[in-house]
Amino acid sequence: MPKIWLAMSAYNEAENIVPLLESAGEVFRAMDACVEILLVDDGSSDGTAAAARSARLRCPLAIVDHGANRGLRQGILTALREAAERAETDDDLVIFMDSDNTHSPEAIPEMVRRAAEGADIVIASRYLPESRQIGVPWRRLWLSHAARLLFQWRLGLPGVRDYTIGYRAYRAGLLRSALSRHGDSLMEREGFACTNELLLKLAAMGARIDEAPFTLRYDRKRGQSKMRLAKTIFETLKTLWRKR
Template structure:
């Protein structure tokens, strides 16, 4: 089984485009989309219900907006609960900037023995277009800094578009429980990757080229630049603890 975890907050028009593309990418595969409607104020809930009549979507709903951390944790918890050894869990954005066309290559890497596969902007063939310049430089700089501190062998630590072996997430949940992810902002993707790498004992990481087109997204950005920078910087001392196994253990 392949689980696709989609945290959703006010993404109604984007989901109408994204879900059929996920289905195309996974034709003939046993898969389920776990969509977490995080207290959306638009038609996200209605759109998901409509799409679930045609596609295998499991809808989980937060009655109020609880943030990316809570939505991702809810989705991953459900995937771990439902899954078994040999399954794959994919995380991706629901704003249609992550093209499902990359999923097949990610699954091939998992089948070849990778524990985690990252859709990466920074490997050969990767590219990002229509992305605001400040976000390009922020992402590049943050990846350089966190790469030095984390010890994780990847070029794109901030990409949330990933495939995980189910067993990696299971072991990380067993070690950390509710403290699987605690960050409140976009830095959550780095936190999850580092924790799965160390606490899930999943050291084989592969990357595939990601073509990221920010122009496909409908609606404004949800990123607060100052909060995002501060969030990443606060991760550095935490990462040092995770590397030694001293942080976040129950």
């Protein structure tokens, strides 16, 4: 089994980060996997980093401090770059997930299995028959479903149903190649739209993509959503039409 690098970016997630890290740790113990966790603290003011350090873990935890809030795009970019640079082989897996405890770590074993079968990217998909979404506000359901239909209509990437979820496993070598080619322009869209932009650029490099089912647990999230709905829609549409 390749080494796993669990990467996250967090902004004021002190209430969510500990249960997420500890549940992920339980999954990794059951897998008997070699894992390191990398957390980008994106200028949190609520003690997110201290909370993360208090989590009961048996695997190493590294925290990268942005010092000030630089936004979701830069948080994800830093997390992916740091994990890819620290990876020991190109076949190591970098798994990025949200830090608000909505992404169930129980999906990770299946994501790793599908990567072992040859996928360069494995998406934790909300749109497979076994997938579920619990406690998600109707506006978010509408936005993600509309985005899925638009992306399938305009692009139709083979094997992809979920274009906008950030929960994905990437082969480290793919990320290294993409960062070498694009640098910071690997993701240029601000906010949540940067995740579909990243997927499209990696697909253009010939990445093999698969999906694994998972349960989105919005009912576990504490605190308010940081998604700006209107901006997310606008940035997503810009990405979609430019990539045609």
